[in-house]
Amino acid sequence: MKAPDQTFVVPAKNEEKPLVKKKATILILSGPQQGKEIIIESTPFSIGSSEGCDLQLNDTAVSRKHCIIKSDGHTFSIEDTNSTNGSFLCGLRIMHAYLTPGSELRLGTTRLLFSPSLELADIPLSKNNYFGNAIGASDAMRRIFYLAESYAPTDATIMLTGETGTGKEILAEEIHKHSKRADKPFVVIDCTSISRDIVESELFGHIKGAFTGATSDRPGAFESADGGTVFLDEIGELPQELQPKLLRVLEKREIKRVGSNEVKRINVRIICATNRNIQKEITKGNFREDLYYRLSVVNIELPPLREHKEDIPLLAKTFMSRLHNAKAEEEILDFENAMKALMHYDWPGNIREFRNLIDRAYYHIQKPVDILKCQQGDIFLKQAKSDTNNSNIDDDANYSIVDTTKPFKDEKNRLIDDFERQYIKELLARNGGNVSKSAREADIERAYLQRLIKKYGLNS
Secondary structure, eight states: OOOOSSOSOOOOTTOSSOSEEEEEEEEEEESTTTTOEEEEOSSSEEEESSTTSSEEOOOTTSOTTOEEEEEOSSOEEEEEOSOSSOEEETTEEESEEEEOTTEEEEETTEEEEEEEEEEEOOOOOOSOSEETTEEOOSHHHHHHHHHHHHHTTSOOOEEEEOSTTSSHHHHHHHHHHTSTTTTSOEEEEETTTSOTTTHHHHHHOBOTTSSTTOOSOBOOHHHHTTTSEEEEETGGGSOGGGHHHHHHHHHHOEEOOBTOOOOEEOOOEEEEEESSOHHHHHHHTSSOHHHHHHHOSEEEEOOOGGGOGGGHHHHHHHHHHHTTOHHHHHHHOOHHHHHHHHHHSOOTTHHHHHHHHHHHHHHHOSSOOOOEEEETTEEEEOOOOOSSTTTTSOTTOOOOOOOTTSOHHHHHHHHHHHHHHHHHHHHHHHTTTOHHHHHHHHTSOHHHHHHHHHHTTOOO
16 A cells, blocks of 8 residues: 555654654544543554553454554554454555554454544754744744744645734745745635635636636646645635545645546645634534644644744834835834833734734834834824824824725725724623623624634634
8 A cells, every 4th residue: 555645744854853753542433442542652552452462452353463553753554463353444454554544443343543643842943033034033933933944845734823913824935935846836725715606616727617607717726836835724714515625635636627527637735724723623523634634744833922022023123124214113113112012912913913013103104203002902103293294183093094005905904804803802802701792782693793703813
């Protein structure tokens, strides 16, 4: 049997210790010891009826030393040791086979479920305070940069997790730029912004006449990214009916356009991201466990900004320098005072919210402005009194500044997001976090309010 084209563990580059410690669990599904769960701490791991086995099964149909589970540092495998009644994997009798997440074994009358897991080991710190456009001098960010530096040159499938606004797309793009696929396309698919009716077409393409409106053949994301990288943003939102099709793409590296029977081979690397707890979604039945393991060969979790606030001064200087205005930095960022306000705030929108604030401050400059202030948890600009055309603006007004240098649609969506986030945040605070009461007060459906809470990460 051919080994899977993806691995569960990618060793650290030029390091004696791996970045992860390999573990696996075996759950006894049926038989005399039904319900028992065993952790495989190391391999080889023997299974049989003998007391000398790592897992002793009280099953008369199981040989004394029935089989052995091994790991080569990348994958797990099972080897039958000439047992009397044989070892069965997914209903097939085997002598040697590779184990994948969710593999079901039968030894005698006992059924077992195999599940690998990864436990993070001590991760070294990168020597750099950046990885391309990803910035941070904290230990938390430098560990992430070390992982990115280690895995970028490989073809390992990567899952990026973390709250909205933590920089998952930026990191994904930088991993692509630092890979051997850098000169090939980087194609982004936002699973939240595509209608369920066309998401399959967006991923896999379609042929003319496949559905109403399909007036010509069109390649999907995977074909368009051939040789490069596909970034599946918010993979947790992928409709359940498409999850098996994505799994087949991962396993076989081939796609079929909607309406076509022609199979096309593809050569892409996949990086995905989510702000959801996928393990909880698996428990709820919303996400396939086998797909999760295929997508999370490497799992990198980005911390919220509130957990690495020591990076705020560096981020502020970096964002301002990218706006090419050193004077603006001096005017806006009075570091002795402004940093106190910026560090006090918890930044529920994380780095995205922080950068938006810096951008708005920059584009607002007409005359020197006073420091960024923090009042009741809300960051805003205090406009200094002046003889400018803006003198009619109230000193303490808390307002959003429109950036006309950006596309209309993008700026409109940002302003809507700012309004919704602030409205919901204050609504919940006023009602002590009571969602039902808040929904009634706002005259909106409770389910809609819950979606907004989840969207802006306000549920904690």
